[in-house]
Amino acid sequence: MTEQLARPKYVGGSVKRREDPRLLLGRGRYVADINRAGTVFMGVVRSPHAHARIVSVDTSRALADPRVLAVLTWEDIKDAAGPLPCIDRYTDSLPVLQTALADSVVRYVGEPVVALVATTEYAAEDALSLVDVEYEPLPAVVDLDEATAGATLLYPEHGTNVMTTISQDVGDVEAAFAAADRVYEETFTIHRYVPMPMETRGVVAEVDPITERLTLTTSTQFPHLVRGFLSGVLGMPESRIRVVAPDVGGGFGAKCEFYCEEVLAPLFALQLRRPVKWIEDRRVSMVASSHAREQKHTVRVAVQDDGTVTAVDAQSWTSNGAAYCTLATTPASISSAMLRGPYRIPHYRARAHCVVTNKTPLAVYRGAGHPQAVLVMERMMDTIAADLGRDRVELRLQNMITPAELPSDRGTAIVLAGQVVYDTGDYGACLTRAAEMIGLTPDWPAEQAALRADGKYVGIGVASLVEETSIGPYESAVVRVDGAGKVTVLTGSSPHGQGHVTTFSQLVADELEVDLEDITILYGDTDVVADGVGTFASRSAAIGGAAARKAAGVVKDKALAVAAHVLEIDVADLEWRNGAAYVRGVPAKSMSLGELASAATAWNAPLPGGMEFNLEATYQHQAGGIAFSDATHAAKVAVDVETGEVEVLDYVVVHDCGTVINPTIVDGQVHGGVAQGLGGTFMEELAYSADGQPLPVTLQDYIMPTVGDMPWIRTDHMESPTPLNPYGMKGAGEGGATGAPGALVNALQDALAVFGVNLTSDGPWTPDKVLALVPFAEESE
Known part of the structure; x- marks a missing residue:
């Protein structure tokens, strides 16, 4: 074969999603079909x-x-x-x-x-x-306080409604509070809503x-x-x-x-x-189907007069519903382990209580405990900044872990995932860029005052986050090549909208240097894919994708060994380019991937000892630890104080998920997560009556955001590759949902701060609830 020009790399490019044409043409095959x-x-x-x-x-x-x-x-x-x-x-x-x-x-x-x-x-x-x-x-118990008090027990034989208490202890919290110049205390409620695929x-x-x-x-x-x-x-x-x-x-966790x-x-x-x-x-x-989010947090924060946050003492209660489900304690575990977010805060104590209530069992939902933690910490950071008269961004930057301090063992642990050790990231750079993009500059207070003088209540909120992604224990992949040079990839990751076919194809295509169209991705059948774990916890690219690319690398090495045998040359004298093995210095002498696959079948003469027939490899990529993505969300909202309507004027996400495989797919993941966070903040609620009846039971009663409710979301990507997999990838699936409630509630707080409000709930901030915050709006004007 003749030598070709080096092909461009697919990883890092916004390749169109390969799975979409079939679905858009109505050729999908769901269970109902x-x-x-x-x-x-x-x-x-x-x-x-x-x-x-x-x-x-x-x-x-x-x-x-x-x-x-x-x-x-x-x-x-x-x-x-x-x-x-x-x-x-x-x-x-x-x-x-x-x-x-x-x-x-x-x-x-x-x-x-x-x-x-x-x-x-x-x-x-x-x-x-x-x-x-x-x-x-x-008697039904639906209120967390009543359930914790135990007046009515769901399981009398246990004598309590508290199923478990998760403890996190770092440093000397008591000493830090004793030495603090200021102590801030607040209780936050996070309401119940549902994934709703x-x-x-x-x-x-x-x-x-x-x-x-x-x-x-x-x-x-x-x-x-x-x-x-x-x-x-x-x-x-x-x-x-x-x-x-x-x-x-x-799926979203449901x-x-x-x-x-x-x-x-x-x-x-x-x-x-x-x-x-x-x-x-x-x-x-x-x-x-499983419900999500409902928690209550009481936090105390120790702060020095210079703005240094030295300690956090947190108690939380999760309304787990009537029984443990498959993943019942994960939301409480994550929120307790991750509440400090990107901040240094050397002393930390958390007690997270999982409580049974007469509600549908609660489980993981996109973010799985991270959104609650981010809301609590980011509201407290704004509260501290306001009390100290400090710029919100500067106070955060002062307390943020810097790249030089990474990796950082946080001293906490997440169930099923293990110890929390932040790997890579530049949290301050994400915050600074997001603040710049949204217009949160030193000039903003003056601009805001001018808008208020004109009767316009506009606020900006930010929320910075670090999130656990890419949890193990492993993921499997098989890569095989047929005689036509076509590649089949079997993956244990089972997609439900994330774009696995596209991103896994990009990874394998770059490794083997073949066209995307030459790759078929198979998944979702335990008889076809013998081994696997699944798709959740923002793990697919970093664990499943890494396994697929590693398997492709093994196939490439096998192909080079076959080429050396057939061409009667030392493998060190070969190089891999454009999906073929080339003899170094002799461009015309080469074998394509298809030719090598044909030469490696059992129909040919036996291969030398130690060489396997068929270009096929199985690889299990084991996670070397948790990879942590980070981001800053920034929102600008306008509040109509006569109607209570909140309009999101601008929304920015600066996101770091390590090596980006496909920027457009990452953007889509972020946008979808923001939509769910916006819905939970302003519209969605699975409320219960006092006797335990769910009040909304159809989509006529349970309001969700539509395209018309969504702002134009601007994203920017930063890349801090993780050393925990060979390609530097982290997870990107949940960061949009994780940061949205904190940013939006902080923006609403900023818009209405003139009325002396102190928002201690994630909402849903429906118009009637917003109006209740500003009963004297006309007089204040």
Whole structure:
């Protein structure tokens, strides 16, 4: 083959997303699209009570309906299915686990009580009303303070509603407070809202009549973990279980859980030997899929007169809902471990309490504890700056960890992830750039005063953050090349919108120096990809992508060895360029990747000892620690004090996720996260009545942002490569959601500071709540 010019690198370029044309043309394949011959449909009777004793269950009327094929109650499954797993329980956590169906007590509205299967989806829905369940209502506990006090216990046998307390201790907090010039104390509330993916959950369970293997197709973020969970709950070997995640229409943490329906549908499939299908409607999604965010924080901060923050003492309470779910303690663990953010603060004490309440179980949601921590710390930084008469940016810069101080062992730990050791970053540079872009300069106070004199209440808020990303323990990849030189990549990362096909292709294409179009990415099927972990915690590029590129590197080394054998030359005399092995100094003498793959098959003469047939490699990339991304968000808002409407005039994110694979995809991740943060700050709330009834149960009641609500978001990228993987990549998926509430609430505080407000909640700052902050707006003008 003739020598070609060196091809440009793909990594770092805004390559168009390869997965989008198929999806935009309506060729996606979601769980709801799967229709097997003979499929029957599952329905679930759910508790209408937040807390009640089950007196009796009568399924006779349902079973008398000829369309109903089977019914399951707790009595039917108690010996067949164990409790659902919680993988982040602490050793001293109370054993408060969910079961696929309620046993004798229901503890939240929406808890599954009875499941049935009918011939059609409509028949299954109709038959739910034929199941008679008698309840004896019990007092419901929805308020965190009441739950902590323990007047009503969800699990009386444990004598408390506090499931676990997570402790973080660094330095000498008592001495630091004793020596402080000033002490600031505040209590912050973070309200409950929900991830709300576009695609609700769904499952199809079926049993192969020949092999007797169970296949579960489910809308999940981690099919390999689901296989393991299902194996444990049913007591069935993993070798008899296949889990498939087809196209997944968003997850955001709600699909980073193992749910009751993923047990019930397989039980029916094993019983009936017919495919069983269940698709969640939006109302069920709002009461049965995991909830998020709800916490309360009381913090004390020790400060010297020169603005140095010396200590933080924090107590937090997380409303975990009725039981532990798959990832129950992670939000509390992360918020307690990461509350200090990018700031030095040498002395730190945190106690994070996970509390059961009569609400839907709470789990991870994009950011998973980071947004709460950032809101609390960034509000306190603004409070301190205002009290000291200091510039907000200068005070932050004074207390920020500098690049010269990294790596920095923070002395805290995150469940499942390990010790918090900040690796790389320039936090001050991100803050300075964001402040410059948004216009938070020394001239801003004068500009703001002029606007107020004109009746315009405009504020700027910033929030700086450091977030845990790229957690392990590992991710797997297989790279193989066929005789046409085409590359297939199998990855244990299972995408739900992040752009894996594009970014993984960029990484492998650069390693092998081939075209993106020559690469196929396969995922989401435990029979195709034998091993994997999944997609969550901003881990896919840094862990899964690193594994794919490493595997490609091994393939390249194998290809060079094959070329040396075929060309009868020493491998040191070869170089790899443009997807081919070239003899150094002899450009015309080379072998392409396809030729090398063909030469390495078992159809050819045996290869020398120690050389493997086929250009294929498997690689498991293990995380060497947590990689920490960082960012500063800056928002400018205008408040109409007559209507309470808040308009976001400008929004800036300066983000550092290490080596950037695809700037456009990172921007998209940031923008999507900001949208969720904006929704939570100004619109979204999963509120409960005093007796534990969720108040919004449809999208008519639960308000979410639309395109028309979104500001134009300006982003800037900084790159501080991490040494924890060979390519310097960190995670980018959650930083947008992590910083938005803090920046937006600080901006609202700045806009309304003239009224003496002190915002101690993340909202939602709906117009009526904003109006309540400025009752004397007209007189003040």
